[in-house]
Amino acid sequence: EVQLVESGGGLIQPGGSLRLSCAASEFTVSDNYMAWVRQAPGKGLQWVSVIYSGGDTYYADSVKGRFTISRDNSKNTVYLQMNSLRAGDTAIYYCARRYTITWAFDPWGQGTLVTVSS
Amino acid sequence: QSALTQPASVSASPGQSITISCTGTSSDIGGYDYVSWYQQHPGKAPKLVIYDVNNRPAGISNRFSGSKSGNTASLTISGLQAEDEADFYCSSYSNINILVFGGGTRVTVL
Numbered sequence: 001e002v003q004l005v006e007s008g009g010g011l012i013q014p015g016g017s018l019r020l021s022c023a024a025s026e027f028t029v030s031d032n033y034m035a036w037v038r039q040a041p042g043k044g045l046q047w048v049s050v051i052y053s054g055g056d057t058y059y060a061d062s063v064k065g066r067f068t069i070s071r072d073n074s075k076n077t078v079y080l081q082m083n084s085l086r087a088g089d090t091a092i093y094y095c096a097r098r099y100t101i102t103w104a105f106d107p108w109g110q111g112t113l114v115t116v117s118s
Numbered sequence: 119q120s121a122l123t124q125p126a127s128v129s130a131s132p133g134q135s136i137t138i139s140c141t142g143t144s145s146d147i148g149g150y151d152y153v154s155w156y157q158q159h160p161g162k163a164p165k166l167v168i169y170d171v172n173n174r175p176a177g178i179s180n181r182f183s184g185s186k187s188g189n190t191a192s193l194t195i196s197g198l199q200a201e202d203e204a205d206f207y208c209s210s211y212s213n214i215n216i217l218v219f220g221g222g223t224r225v226t227v228l
Contacts, residue, residue: 035217037164045156045164045207047217058216094163103211104154104169111163 002026002107004095009112012085020080020112022095029071033098034078035105036069038091038114048093049080063089085116121146121218122208129226135196138223140208141189146218148189152211155184155193158222159204167206168193195225203227 008020022034036048049059049069057069068081078095092113096105123141130136140147140155147153153171156164166175168184171191181196191210195202208220 037219044222045209045219047209047215047219050216060215096164099166099169099175102154102170103150103152103217104166104209106166106169106175108163108165 002097004097004107004109006093006095006109006112009093009114011115011117013118014086014116016085016116017081017083018085018114020082020093020095020114022078022080022109024076024078024097027097028073029076029078029097030073034069034071035096035098036078036080036093037096037105037108038089038093039111040088040091043091046091051078082114085114087116090114090116121212121215122210122220124206124208124220124223126221127224127226129228130198131228132198132200134198135194136198136225138193138195138206138208138225140191140193140210140220142191142210142212142218143189145214146189146210146212147186147191149213150211151186153184153186153191154209155182156207156209157202157204158207164207198227200227 003025035050051069066084071078092111094111096108099106155168158164172184212218
């Protein structure tokens with residue numbers, strides 16, 4: 001079964017750094033577009049970043065320059081390095097795989113909660 | 119403020135049909151046939167129910183259908199069932215922001 005499992009969330013002080021991981025099963029991350037999408041408590045979905053199969057990366061304006069998406073092909077895992085964290089970054093962070101050759105994403109992982117607070 | 123505009127809530131009785139609208143611009147919905155819809159039950163991850171405007175992934179009920187006209191996309195759920203009660207989000211490819219989402223619509227089955 002195709003599966004994504006996120007980890008690495010937690011409580012972090014403003015200005016701090018955190019690295020999220022997204023481990024994939026039953027498919028190869030480097031053959032796919034992989035995205036991170038976040039959801040602040042009680043709010044809607046917000047796209048954060050995407051890494052193409054060719055390695056190109058793109059970011060939402062709100063995280064550009066602070067977050068970095070990457071992947072480790074040997075571990076079949078995608079990462080999101082988050083620096084200079086702000087209270088507004090508090091959210092559940094989901095990773096998701098592109099669905100076929102389109103701009104939809106499925107499946108999604110269960111999410112990992114990041115709380116930025118002093 | 120979300121890039122795509124959805125109504126905050128829609129409600130109907132079991133068996134009825136509902137339609138959720140999603141309005142964007144020519145830079146996203148109006149410019150590409152890459153509109154998707156996601157269903158999210160409380161405490162769960164989103165699930166894809168429609169992609170590329172009007173296509174259903176395998177395993178998704180044919181009670182879900184999508185359409186698009188100009189800068190507005192729509193999701194219709196026919197024969198509403200109790201299990202359909204959830205939040206629904208539209209999304210679109212954007213030539214400005216890559217991927218944009220709507221603010222979400224809470225569907226309530228009365």
